[in-house]
């Protein structure tokens with residue numbers, strides 16, 4: 528058994544993960560369409576802070592850090608371009 532057995536398939540699945548986007552995108556995909564729309568609306572509102580979105584999600588049992596929300600909003604997260 529080499530340490531590198533299955534290396535290519537590991538790398539492939541990692542790049543798959545990256546293509547699926549950040550925590551915010553993963554969350555949006557997991558939610559029902561109506562719920563996701565509400566989160567997207569909040570994300571689009573400049574008067575709602577990253578922290579507030581993170582806390583409101585937490586109340587519903589969903590964990591996304593304010594940091595992740597901020598990265599997603601600024602477009603510097605791992606989401607594929609054009610899908611934010």
Ligand SMILES: [Zn+2]
Nearest residue numbers: 549599604606
């Ligand atoms: Zn993102």
